[in-house]
Ligand code: ADP
Protein backbone atom coordinates (compact mmCIF):
# COMPACT_ATOMS: atom_id res chain seq x y z
CA UNK A 1 0.00 0.00 0.00
CA UNK A 2 1.64 3.20 -1.13
CA UNK A 3 -1.08 5.49 0.09
CA UNK A 4 0.03 9.09 0.18
CA UNK A 5 -0.92 10.99 3.29
CA UNK A 6 -1.65 14.50 2.31
CA UNK A 7 -1.39 17.41 4.68
CA UNK A 8 -4.85 18.79 5.44
CA UNK A 9 -4.04 21.92 3.54
CA UNK A 10 -2.64 20.16 0.51
CA UNK A 11 -2.78 22.46 -2.43
CA UNK A 12 -3.25 21.57 -6.03
CA UNK A 13 0.42 21.78 -6.89
CA UNK A 14 1.37 19.37 -4.11
CA UNK A 15 -1.28 16.89 -5.18
CA UNK A 16 -0.03 17.07 -8.75
CA UNK A 17 3.49 16.13 -7.56
CA UNK A 18 2.87 13.74 -4.76
CA UNK A 19 -0.11 11.83 -6.02
CA UNK A 20 0.17 11.97 -9.77
CA UNK A 21 3.91 12.40 -10.07
CA UNK A 22 3.79 15.25 -12.60
CA UNK A 23 5.88 18.41 -12.47
CA UNK A 24 3.71 20.97 -14.16
CA UNK A 25 0.14 21.53 -15.15
CA UNK A 26 -0.75 21.30 -18.77
CA UNK A 27 -2.57 23.98 -20.74
CA UNK A 28 -5.21 25.59 -18.54
CA UNK A 29 -5.45 22.76 -15.99
CA UNK A 30 -4.21 24.97 -13.17
CA UNK A 31 -6.75 27.71 -13.77
CA UNK A 32 -9.58 25.19 -13.94
CA UNK A 33 -8.45 23.36 -10.83
CA UNK A 34 -8.13 26.57 -8.80
CA UNK A 35 -11.55 27.72 -9.93
CA UNK A 36 -13.21 24.46 -8.90
CA UNK A 37 -11.22 24.21 -5.65
CA UNK A 38 -12.62 27.65 -4.84
CA UNK A 39 -16.16 26.33 -5.30
CA UNK A 40 -16.87 27.62 -8.81
CA UNK A 41 -18.80 25.81 -11.53
CA UNK A 42 -16.90 25.08 -14.75
CA UNK A 43 -17.55 23.94 -18.28
CA UNK A 44 -14.33 22.51 -19.67
CA UNK A 45 -13.68 21.93 -23.33
CA UNK A 46 -10.47 20.14 -24.02
CA UNK A 47 -9.48 17.89 -26.87
CA UNK A 48 -9.19 14.17 -26.30
CA UNK A 49 -5.90 13.50 -24.56
CA UNK A 50 -5.74 17.06 -23.23
CA UNK A 51 -5.80 16.01 -19.58
CA UNK A 52 -9.37 16.49 -18.41
CA UNK A 53 -9.30 13.93 -15.59
CA UNK A 54 -6.93 15.87 -13.36
CA UNK A 55 -9.27 18.86 -13.59
CA UNK A 56 -11.72 17.10 -11.27
CA UNK A 57 -9.48 14.54 -9.58
CA UNK A 58 -7.23 17.14 -7.99
CA UNK A 59 -10.06 19.37 -6.67
CA UNK A 60 -11.70 16.22 -5.29
CA UNK A 61 -8.54 15.58 -3.28
CA UNK A 62 -8.06 19.17 -2.23
CA UNK A 63 -11.64 19.87 -1.16
CA UNK A 64 -13.38 18.27 1.78
CA UNK A 65 -15.61 15.34 0.97
CA UNK A 66 -15.95 12.96 -1.96
CA UNK A 67 -15.70 13.91 -5.61
CA UNK A 68 -18.66 12.34 -7.39
CA UNK A 69 -17.86 11.60 -11.03
CA UNK A 70 -20.71 10.88 -13.43
CA UNK A 71 -19.45 8.92 -16.40
CA UNK A 72 -21.16 6.85 -19.09
CA UNK A 73 -18.06 4.69 -19.48
CA UNK A 74 -19.16 1.80 -17.30
CA UNK A 75 -16.78 -0.63 -18.96
CA UNK A 76 -13.84 1.53 -17.98
CA UNK A 77 -14.75 2.32 -14.39
CA UNK A 78 -12.92 -0.64 -12.96
CA UNK A 79 -9.75 0.35 -14.84
CA UNK A 80 -10.04 3.99 -13.81
CA UNK A 81 -10.57 3.07 -10.18
CA UNK A 82 -7.71 0.56 -10.22
CA UNK A 83 -5.39 3.19 -11.67
CA UNK A 84 -6.36 5.63 -8.91
CA UNK A 85 -5.98 3.00 -6.18
CA UNK A 86 -2.49 2.30 -7.48
CA UNK A 87 -1.68 5.98 -6.93
CA UNK A 88 -3.02 5.82 -3.40
CA UNK A 89 -6.26 7.61 -4.15
CA UNK A 90 -9.29 6.10 -2.43
CA UNK A 91 -11.69 5.51 -5.30
CA UNK A 92 -14.77 3.39 -5.88
CA UNK A 93 -17.64 3.06 -8.31
CA UNK A 94 -21.31 2.20 -8.40
CA UNK A 95 -22.79 0.73 -11.55
CA UNK A 96 -24.93 -2.09 -12.84
CA UNK A 97 -22.04 -4.54 -13.18
CA UNK A 98 -21.73 -4.95 -9.40
CA UNK A 99 -23.27 -7.45 -7.04
CA UNK A 100 -25.12 -6.23 -3.93
CA UNK A 101 -22.23 -6.96 -1.56
CA UNK A 102 -19.76 -4.98 -3.55
CA UNK A 103 -22.22 -2.13 -3.83
CA UNK A 104 -22.85 -2.10 -0.09
CA UNK A 105 -19.13 -1.97 0.62
CA UNK A 106 -18.68 1.06 -1.61
CA UNK A 107 -21.68 2.77 -0.04
CA UNK A 108 -20.31 2.17 3.44
CA UNK A 109 -16.92 3.59 2.44
CA UNK A 110 -18.63 6.63 0.99
CA UNK A 111 -20.66 7.28 4.14
CA UNK A 112 -17.76 6.86 6.51
CA UNK A 113 -15.65 9.35 4.58
CA UNK A 114 -13.20 6.75 3.31
CA UNK A 115 -13.49 7.70 -0.33
CA UNK A 116 -11.89 10.50 -2.32
CA UNK A 117 -13.61 9.76 -5.61
CA UNK A 118 -16.83 7.94 -6.40
CA UNK A 119 -17.63 7.08 -10.03
CA UNK A 120 -21.29 6.73 -10.91
CA UNK A 121 -23.11 5.65 -14.05
CA UNK A 122 -25.62 8.37 -14.97
CA UNK A 123 -28.61 6.05 -14.57
CA UNK A 124 -27.71 5.64 -10.89
CA UNK A 125 -28.74 9.23 -10.32
CA UNK A 126 -32.27 8.51 -11.49
CA UNK A 127 -32.62 6.11 -8.59
CA UNK A 128 -33.95 7.86 -5.52
CA UNK A 129 -31.96 5.62 -3.16
CA UNK A 130 -28.71 6.81 -4.75
CA UNK A 131 -29.69 10.42 -4.28
CA UNK A 132 -30.54 9.72 -0.63
CA UNK A 133 -27.19 8.01 -0.20
CA UNK A 134 -25.40 11.03 -1.59
CA UNK A 135 -27.35 13.29 0.74
CA UNK A 136 -26.01 11.40 3.72
CA UNK A 137 -22.36 11.92 2.78
CA UNK A 138 -20.11 14.90 2.16
CA UNK A 139 -19.63 15.86 -1.46
CA UNK A 140 -16.61 17.82 -2.64
CA UNK A 141 -17.81 18.33 -6.21
CA UNK A 142 -19.77 16.81 -9.05
CA UNK A 143 -17.85 16.07 -12.22
CA UNK A 144 -19.88 15.33 -15.33
CA UNK A 145 -17.59 13.59 -17.77
CA UNK A 146 -18.39 13.25 -21.50
CA UNK A 147 -20.86 16.07 -20.96
CA UNK A 148 -21.81 16.18 -24.64
CA UNK A 149 -23.95 13.11 -23.90
CA UNK A 150 -26.54 15.59 -22.65
CA UNK A 151 -26.72 17.25 -26.06
CA UNK A 152 -29.25 16.08 -28.62
CA UNK A 153 -26.74 16.80 -31.33
CA UNK A 154 -24.14 14.42 -30.09
CA UNK A 155 -24.22 10.92 -31.48
CA UNK A 156 -24.17 9.38 -28.03
CA UNK A 157 -27.06 11.25 -26.50
CA UNK A 158 -28.16 9.76 -23.18
CA UNK A 159 -31.57 10.54 -21.71
CA UNK A 160 -30.04 9.71 -18.31
CA UNK A 161 -27.94 12.83 -18.55
CA UNK A 162 -30.99 15.06 -18.57
CA UNK A 163 -31.64 14.13 -14.94
CA UNK A 164 -28.30 15.71 -14.02
CA UNK A 165 -29.82 19.18 -14.05
CA UNK A 166 -31.36 18.38 -10.66
CA UNK A 167 -27.95 18.09 -9.01
CA UNK A 168 -27.88 21.84 -8.84
CA UNK A 169 -31.25 22.02 -7.10
CA UNK A 170 -30.42 19.40 -4.51
CA UNK A 171 -26.84 20.53 -3.88
CA UNK A 172 -26.73 24.24 -4.68
CA UNK A 173 -23.43 24.75 -2.85
CA UNK A 174 -21.48 21.91 -4.42
CA UNK A 175 -19.40 22.98 -7.41
CA UNK A 176 -20.02 21.21 -10.69
CA UNK A 177 -17.54 20.70 -13.48
CA UNK A 178 -18.75 19.44 -16.86
CA UNK A 179 -16.11 18.16 -19.28
CA UNK A 180 -16.17 17.32 -22.95
CA UNK A 181 -13.96 17.03 -25.98
CA UNK A 182 -16.83 17.85 -28.31
CA UNK A 183 -17.10 21.51 -28.72
CA UNK A 184 -18.84 23.59 -31.27
CA UNK A 185 -20.57 26.73 -30.05
CA UNK A 186 -23.93 25.03 -30.45
CA UNK A 187 -23.02 21.97 -28.38
CA UNK A 188 -21.50 24.29 -25.84
CA UNK A 189 -24.63 26.26 -25.34
CA UNK A 190 -26.76 23.18 -25.21
CA UNK A 191 -24.63 21.56 -22.50
CA UNK A 192 -24.70 24.71 -20.39
CA UNK A 193 -28.46 25.05 -20.81
CA UNK A 194 -29.40 21.47 -20.08
CA UNK A 195 -27.14 21.11 -17.08
CA UNK A 196 -28.16 24.42 -15.55
CA UNK A 197 -24.60 25.63 -15.95
CA UNK A 198 -25.36 29.05 -17.37
CA UNK A 199 -23.36 30.68 -14.58
CA UNK A 200 -20.36 28.38 -14.99
CA UNK A 201 -17.03 29.69 -16.17
CA UNK A 202 -16.06 28.34 -19.57
CA UNK A 203 -12.58 27.02 -20.13
CA UNK A 204 -11.74 26.34 -23.73
CA UNK A 205 -8.40 24.72 -24.40
CA UNK A 206 -6.67 24.91 -27.73
CA UNK A 207 -8.00 22.12 -29.86
CA UNK A 208 -4.82 21.81 -31.82
CA UNK A 209 -3.05 18.47 -31.68
CA UNK A 210 0.17 19.42 -33.47
CA UNK A 211 1.72 15.96 -33.35
CA UNK A 212 -1.10 14.43 -35.38
CA UNK A 213 -0.62 14.49 -39.13
CA UNK A 214 -4.03 14.77 -40.79
CA UNK A 215 -4.42 13.13 -44.19
CA UNK A 216 -7.47 12.49 -46.31
CA UNK A 217 -7.10 10.41 -49.45
CA UNK A 218 -9.50 9.54 -52.25
CA UNK A 219 -10.72 5.99 -51.75
CA UNK A 220 -9.20 3.49 -54.14
CA UNK A 221 -9.28 -0.05 -52.77
CA UNK A 222 -9.24 1.15 -49.17
CA UNK A 223 -7.92 -2.05 -47.59
CA UNK A 224 -4.96 -2.05 -49.95
CA UNK A 225 -4.35 1.61 -49.19
CA UNK A 226 -4.55 0.89 -45.46
CA UNK A 227 -2.13 -2.01 -45.73
CA UNK A 228 0.30 0.20 -47.62
CA UNK A 229 0.09 2.83 -44.89
CA UNK A 230 0.65 0.28 -42.13
CA UNK A 231 3.57 -1.45 -43.87
CA UNK A 232 5.41 1.66 -44.97
CA UNK A 233 4.81 4.00 -42.06
CA UNK A 234 3.52 2.09 -39.07
CA UNK A 235 5.03 -1.38 -38.94
CA UNK A 236 4.45 -2.87 -35.50
CA UNK A 237 2.53 0.17 -34.27
CA UNK A 238 -0.68 0.17 -32.28
CA UNK A 239 -3.59 1.89 -33.93
CA UNK A 240 -7.31 2.04 -34.51
CA UNK A 241 -9.09 1.44 -37.81
CA UNK A 242 -12.65 2.73 -37.92
CA UNK A 243 -15.26 1.24 -40.26
CA UNK A 244 -18.91 2.15 -40.58
CA UNK A 245 -20.47 -1.31 -40.40
CA UNK A 246 -19.93 -4.38 -38.27
CA UNK A 247 -19.55 -6.45 -41.39
CA UNK A 248 -16.82 -4.22 -42.69
CA UNK A 249 -15.08 -4.34 -39.29
CA UNK A 250 -15.03 -8.16 -39.42
CA UNK A 251 -13.81 -8.25 -43.03
CA UNK A 252 -11.10 -5.69 -42.46
CA UNK A 253 -9.83 -7.40 -39.32
CA UNK A 254 -9.74 -10.75 -41.17
CA UNK A 255 -7.90 -9.12 -44.06
CA UNK A 256 -5.24 -7.63 -41.80
CA UNK A 257 -4.79 -10.89 -39.91
CA UNK A 258 -4.41 -12.73 -43.23
CA UNK A 259 -1.63 -10.25 -44.06
CA UNK A 260 0.17 -11.24 -40.87
CA UNK A 261 -0.79 -8.28 -38.70
CA UNK A 262 -2.20 -8.43 -35.18
CA UNK A 263 -5.70 -7.06 -35.63
CA UNK A 264 -8.81 -7.51 -33.49
CA UNK A 265 -12.43 -6.61 -34.20
CA UNK A 266 -14.65 -4.54 -31.90
CA UNK A 267 -18.31 -3.73 -32.43
CA UNK A 268 -21.65 -3.95 -30.65
CA UNK A 269 -22.49 -7.24 -32.38
CA UNK A 270 -19.75 -9.11 -30.50
CA UNK A 271 -20.56 -10.51 -27.08
CA UNK A 272 -19.47 -8.52 -24.06
CA UNK A 273 -16.73 -11.03 -23.16
CA UNK A 274 -15.06 -10.83 -26.58
CA UNK A 275 -15.27 -7.06 -26.58
CA UNK A 276 -13.71 -6.81 -23.15
CA UNK A 277 -10.96 -9.29 -24.05
CA UNK A 278 -10.12 -7.46 -27.29
CA UNK A 279 -10.10 -4.09 -25.59
CA UNK A 280 -7.86 -5.38 -22.86
CA UNK A 281 -5.38 -6.86 -25.38
CA UNK A 282 -5.32 -3.56 -27.23
CA UNK A 283 -4.55 -1.68 -24.01
CA UNK A 284 -2.02 -4.10 -22.58
CA UNK A 285 -0.14 -5.59 -25.52
CA UNK A 286 2.12 -3.70 -27.87
CA UNK A 287 1.33 -3.19 -31.51
CA UNK A 288 -2.29 -4.35 -31.59
CA UNK A 289 -4.53 -2.90 -34.30
CA UNK A 290 -8.13 -2.46 -33.22
CA UNK A 291 -10.60 -2.56 -36.10
CA UNK A 292 -13.81 -1.07 -34.78
CA UNK A 293 -17.02 0.79 -35.25
CA UNK A 294 -17.35 4.07 -33.39
CA UNK A 295 -18.66 2.02 -30.47
CA UNK A 296 -14.98 1.72 -29.54
CA UNK A 297 -12.78 4.35 -28.07
CA UNK A 298 -14.62 6.68 -25.73
CA UNK A 299 -12.49 7.05 -22.64
CA UNK A 300 -9.74 4.77 -23.89
CA UNK A 301 -6.49 6.17 -22.57
CA UNK A 302 -3.69 4.46 -24.45
CA UNK A 303 -0.86 6.92 -24.89
CA UNK A 304 0.95 5.28 -27.80
CA UNK A 305 -1.77 4.88 -30.40
CA UNK A 306 0.32 5.79 -33.47
CA UNK A 307 -2.42 5.96 -36.07
CA UNK A 308 -6.16 6.28 -36.42
CA UNK A 309 -7.45 5.28 -39.84
CA UNK A 310 -10.98 5.78 -41.14
CA UNK A 311 -12.06 3.51 -43.98
CA UNK A 312 -15.43 5.25 -44.22
CA UNK A 313 -16.47 8.87 -44.03
CA UNK A 314 -17.38 9.98 -40.48
CA UNK A 315 -20.77 11.64 -40.05
CA UNK A 316 -19.46 14.84 -38.52
CA UNK A 317 -16.27 16.78 -37.94
CA UNK A 318 -16.86 16.50 -34.21
CA UNK A 319 -16.94 12.73 -34.37
CA UNK A 320 -13.94 12.65 -36.67
CA UNK A 321 -11.92 14.92 -34.40
CA UNK A 322 -12.77 12.94 -31.33
CA UNK A 323 -11.84 9.67 -33.01
CA UNK A 324 -8.58 10.93 -34.49
CA UNK A 325 -7.75 12.54 -31.14
CA UNK A 326 -7.16 9.07 -29.74
CA UNK A 327 -3.87 9.03 -31.65
CA UNK A 328 -0.70 10.36 -30.12
CA UNK A 329 -1.71 11.21 -26.56
CA UNK A 330 1.96 10.84 -25.67
CA UNK A 331 2.76 13.80 -27.92
CA UNK A 332 4.83 11.77 -30.40
CA UNK A 333 4.22 11.98 -34.17
CA UNK A 334 1.06 10.13 -35.17
CA UNK A 335 -1.12 9.77 -38.22
CA UNK A 336 -4.82 10.41 -38.77
CA UNK A 337 -5.66 8.93 -42.15
CA UNK A 338 -9.04 8.89 -43.84
CA UNK A 339 -10.05 7.35 -47.14
CA UNK A 340 -13.23 8.61 -48.67
CA UNK A 341 -14.99 8.35 -52.00
CA UNK A 342 -18.12 9.00 -53.98
CA UNK A 343 -19.94 5.99 -52.53
CA UNK A 344 -19.48 7.40 -49.02
CA UNK A 345 -21.22 10.62 -49.97
CA UNK A 346 -24.07 8.81 -51.68
CA UNK A 347 -24.49 6.41 -48.78
CA UNK A 348 -24.47 9.08 -46.10
CA UNK A 349 -26.89 11.31 -47.95
CA UNK A 350 -29.20 8.32 -48.25
CA UNK A 351 -28.87 7.52 -44.57
CA UNK A 352 -29.90 11.06 -43.75
CA UNK A 353 -32.89 10.87 -46.09
CA UNK A 354 -33.95 7.60 -44.53
CA UNK A 355 -33.34 8.67 -40.96
CA UNK A 356 -36.16 9.04 -38.53
CA UNK A 357 -36.85 12.38 -37.01
CA UNK A 358 -38.20 15.65 -38.26
CA UNK A 359 -36.96 17.91 -40.99
CA UNK A 360 -34.94 20.04 -38.57
CA UNK A 361 -33.11 16.93 -37.40
CA UNK A 362 -32.31 15.83 -40.94
CA UNK A 363 -31.16 19.30 -41.80
CA UNK A 364 -28.80 19.24 -38.85
CA UNK A 365 -27.39 15.88 -39.93
CA UNK A 366 -26.92 17.29 -43.43
CA UNK A 367 -25.04 20.30 -42.04
CA UNK A 368 -22.75 18.02 -40.08
CA UNK A 369 -22.07 15.99 -43.20
CA UNK A 370 -21.47 19.10 -45.30
CA UNK A 371 -18.86 20.34 -42.85
CA UNK A 372 -17.15 16.96 -42.99
CA UNK A 373 -17.20 17.03 -46.80
CA UNK A 374 -15.81 20.55 -46.85
CA UNK A 375 -12.90 19.29 -44.76
CA UNK A 376 -12.32 16.43 -47.19
CA UNK A 377 -12.40 18.61 -50.29
CA UNK A 378 -10.46 21.59 -49.03
CA UNK A 379 -7.29 22.74 -50.77
CA UNK A 380 -6.31 24.65 -47.62
CA UNK A 381 -4.55 23.37 -44.49
CA UNK A 382 -6.66 20.65 -42.85
CA UNK A 383 -5.69 21.81 -39.37
CA UNK A 384 -6.72 25.41 -40.02
CA UNK A 385 -10.05 24.13 -41.30
CA UNK A 386 -10.50 21.90 -38.25
CA UNK A 387 -9.63 24.63 -35.79
CA UNK A 388 -11.95 27.06 -37.54
CA UNK A 389 -14.70 24.55 -37.20
CA UNK A 390 -14.21 24.65 -33.45
CA UNK A 391 -14.13 28.42 -33.51
CA UNK A 392 -10.35 28.69 -33.15
CA UNK A 393 -7.67 30.27 -35.31
CA UNK A 394 -4.61 28.59 -36.76
CA UNK A 395 -2.03 29.07 -39.44
CA UNK A 396 -0.96 26.58 -42.13
CA UNK A 397 0.65 23.82 -40.10
CA UNK A 398 3.16 22.13 -42.37
CA UNK A 399 2.03 18.80 -40.96
CA UNK A 400 -1.04 17.80 -42.94
CA UNK A 401 -1.39 16.42 -46.45
CA UNK A 402 -2.53 19.66 -48.02
CA UNK A 403 0.36 21.62 -46.46
CA UNK A 404 2.93 18.97 -47.41
CA UNK A 405 1.71 18.47 -50.97
CA UNK A 406 -0.60 21.36 -51.80
CA UNK A 407 -3.33 20.11 -54.10
CA UNK A 408 -4.11 22.10 -57.18
CA UNK A 409 -7.49 23.57 -57.59
CA UNK A 410 -8.82 23.97 -61.10
CA UNK A 411 -11.74 25.58 -62.82
CA UNK A 412 -14.07 22.63 -63.24
CA UNK A 413 -17.03 24.60 -64.56
CA UNK A 414 -17.03 22.96 -67.98
CA UNK A 415 -16.48 19.49 -66.55
CA UNK A 416 -19.30 20.12 -64.10
CA UNK A 417 -21.58 21.23 -66.92
CA UNK A 418 -20.82 18.03 -68.80
CA UNK A 419 -21.73 15.87 -65.82
CA UNK A 420 -24.81 17.89 -65.01
CA UNK A 421 -26.14 17.83 -68.57
CA UNK A 422 -25.66 14.08 -68.65
CA UNK A 423 -27.62 13.79 -65.41
CA UNK A 424 -30.28 16.08 -66.86
CA UNK A 425 -30.66 13.83 -69.86
CA UNK A 426 -30.76 10.64 -67.80
CA UNK A 427 -33.30 12.26 -65.51
CA UNK A 428 -36.02 11.54 -68.04
CA UNK A 429 -35.49 7.87 -67.34
CA UNK A 430 -35.45 8.20 -63.59
CA UNK A 431 -37.18 4.87 -63.05
CA UNK A 432 -33.83 3.37 -64.01
CA UNK A 433 -30.87 3.22 -61.73
CA UNK A 434 -27.90 4.84 -63.42
CA UNK A 435 -24.94 5.20 -61.13
CA UNK A 436 -21.77 7.17 -61.53
CA UNK A 437 -20.41 4.39 -63.75
CA UNK A 438 -23.03 5.00 -66.43
CA UNK A 439 -22.42 8.74 -66.39
CA UNK A 440 -18.68 8.21 -66.79
CA UNK A 441 -19.15 5.66 -69.60
CA UNK A 442 -21.34 8.12 -71.48
CA UNK A 443 -18.88 10.99 -71.04
CA UNK A 444 -15.99 8.80 -72.18
CA UNK A 445 -17.99 7.50 -75.14
CA UNK A 446 -17.88 3.84 -74.12
CA UNK A 447 -20.35 1.63 -75.94
CA UNK A 448 -21.05 -0.77 -73.10
CA UNK A 449 -24.00 -3.15 -73.14
CA UNK A 450 -25.88 -0.91 -70.74
CA UNK A 451 -25.14 2.14 -72.91
CA UNK A 452 -26.50 0.41 -75.98
CA UNK A 453 -29.50 -1.02 -74.15
CA UNK A 454 -30.71 2.45 -73.28
CA UNK A 455 -29.56 4.09 -76.48
CA UNK A 456 -27.26 6.37 -74.52
CA UNK A 457 -24.74 6.49 -77.38
CA UNK A 458 -27.18 8.72 -79.21
CA UNK A 459 -27.20 11.35 -76.44
CA UNK A 460 -25.46 14.62 -77.41
CA UNK A 461 -23.19 14.27 -74.39
CA UNK A 462 -21.92 10.86 -75.52
CA UNK A 463 -18.13 11.00 -75.77
CA UNK A 464 -17.78 14.68 -74.87
CA UNK A 465 -15.54 14.00 -71.88
CA UNK A 466 -12.42 12.30 -73.20
CA UNK A 467 -10.18 15.01 -71.73
CA UNK A 468 -10.39 13.33 -68.31
CA UNK A 469 -9.90 9.73 -67.22
CA UNK A 470 -12.39 7.55 -65.43
CA UNK A 471 -10.96 8.21 -61.96
CA UNK A 472 -10.93 11.93 -62.59
CA UNK A 473 -14.57 11.93 -63.64
CA UNK A 474 -15.48 10.04 -60.49
CA UNK A 475 -13.62 12.70 -58.53
CA UNK A 476 -15.63 15.40 -60.30
CA UNK A 477 -18.91 13.66 -59.50
CA UNK A 478 -17.87 13.16 -55.88
CA UNK A 479 -17.03 16.82 -55.51
CA UNK A 480 -20.25 17.92 -57.15
CA UNK A 481 -22.09 15.79 -54.60
CA UNK A 482 -20.01 17.29 -51.82
CA UNK A 483 -20.73 20.82 -53.00
CA UNK A 484 -24.46 20.19 -53.22
CA UNK A 485 -24.48 20.49 -57.01
CA UNK A 486 -25.76 16.95 -57.40
CA UNK A 487 -28.08 14.93 -55.23
CA UNK A 488 -29.39 11.39 -55.14
CA UNK A 489 -33.05 10.67 -54.89
CA UNK A 490 -35.64 7.97 -54.58
CA UNK A 491 -35.45 4.25 -54.08
CA UNK A 492 -33.12 3.86 -57.01
CA UNK A 493 -30.75 6.48 -55.65
CA UNK A 494 -30.61 8.16 -59.04
CA UNK A 495 -28.52 11.28 -59.49
CA UNK A 496 -30.62 14.41 -59.81
CA UNK A 497 -29.89 18.10 -60.28
CA UNK A 498 -30.30 20.55 -57.43
CA UNK A 499 -31.38 24.19 -57.38
CA UNK A 500 -27.73 25.20 -57.29
CA UNK A 501 -26.75 23.04 -60.26
CA UNK A 502 -29.07 24.96 -62.56
CA UNK A 503 -26.92 28.05 -62.09
CA UNK A 504 -23.92 26.03 -63.23
CA UNK A 505 -25.72 24.75 -66.30
CA UNK A 506 -26.79 28.26 -67.20
CA UNK A 507 -23.16 29.40 -66.96
CA UNK A 508 -23.87 31.75 -64.03
CA UNK A 509 -21.75 29.95 -61.54
CA UNK A 510 -18.12 28.88 -61.51
CA UNK A 511 -17.16 25.52 -60.01
CA UNK A 512 -13.73 25.19 -58.44
CA UNK A 513 -12.53 21.62 -57.97
CA UNK A 514 -9.65 19.97 -56.24
CA UNK A 515 -7.26 17.87 -58.31
CA UNK A 516 -6.98 14.50 -56.56
CA UNK A 517 -3.41 13.43 -55.95
CA UNK A 518 -2.13 10.55 -58.04
CA UNK A 519 -1.87 7.11 -56.47
CA UNK A 520 1.85 7.10 -55.86
CA UNK A 521 1.68 10.46 -54.12
CA UNK A 522 -0.41 9.04 -51.32
CA UNK A 523 2.46 7.95 -49.10
CA UNK A 524 3.58 10.02 -46.18
CA UNK A 525 5.53 13.04 -47.17
CA UNK A 526 7.96 13.57 -44.35
CA UNK A 527 7.39 16.81 -42.60
CA UNK A 528 10.31 19.05 -41.82
CA UNK A 529 9.68 18.88 -38.09
P1 ADP B 1 -8.64 13.37 -21.58
O1 ADP B 1 -9.58 12.83 -20.55
O2 ADP B 1 -8.72 14.85 -21.73
O3 ADP B 1 -8.73 12.65 -22.88
P2 ADP B 1 -6.66 12.37 -19.76
O4 ADP B 1 -7.15 13.04 -18.54
O5 ADP B 1 -6.95 10.92 -19.91
O6 ADP B 1 -7.18 13.13 -21.05
O7 ADP B 1 -5.11 12.66 -19.90
C1 ADP B 1 -4.39 12.23 -21.02
C2 ADP B 1 -3.00 11.80 -20.61
O8 ADP B 1 -2.22 12.92 -20.22
C3 ADP B 1 -3.02 10.86 -19.42
O9 ADP B 1 -2.09 9.84 -19.68
C4 ADP B 1 -2.60 11.74 -18.26
O10 ADP B 1 -1.98 11.00 -17.23
C5 ADP B 1 -1.64 12.72 -18.93
N1 ADP B 1 -1.59 14.02 -18.21
C6 ADP B 1 -2.63 14.78 -17.85
N2 ADP B 1 -2.20 15.91 -17.23
C7 ADP B 1 -0.86 15.86 -17.22
C8 ADP B 1 0.18 16.76 -16.74
N3 ADP B 1 -0.10 17.92 -16.13
N4 ADP B 1 1.46 16.37 -16.91
C9 ADP B 1 1.75 15.20 -17.52
N5 ADP B 1 0.84 14.32 -18.00
C10 ADP B 1 -0.45 14.65 -17.85
Ligand code: ZN
Nearest residue numbers: 381397400403
Ligand atom coordinates in the same frame (compact mmCIF):
# COMPACT_ATOMS: atom_id res chain seq x y z
ZN1 ZN C 1 -1.65 21.94 -42.59
